[in-house]
Amino acid sequence: MNIREGLIPTALGTAVTATGYAIRQKRGSNKMIADTVFGFGLAHVLLGVIDLIEHRR
Numbered sequence: 001m002n003i004r005e006g007l008i009p010t011a012l013g014t015a016v017t018a019t020g021y022a023i024r025q026k027r028g029s030n031k032m033i034a035d036t037v038f039g040f041g042l043a044h045v046l047l048g049v050i051d052l053i054e055h056r057r
Contacts, residue, residue, distance in 0.1 A: 006051025013044025 020038030023029050 004052060005055045006048045006053075008048070009044045010048030010052065013041045013046075013048055015041070017041030017045060 017038060018041070020034055020036075020041050023034040023037060024031070
């Protein structure tokens with residue numbers, strides 16, 4: 001099985017970013033936790049995309 005380097009962090013980051021966004025939309029949720037999860041996901045997406053670009057064939 002051939003998985004490109006950076007694809008897993010990008011997919012994981014997308015899922016975490018979506019989760020953070022969903023938490024932000026829910027009333028009564030802790031805004032700081034939602035922003036932390038959202039930012040953590042965006043960081044993973046960014047690092048994964050950098051890996052995908054860097055290790056192109």
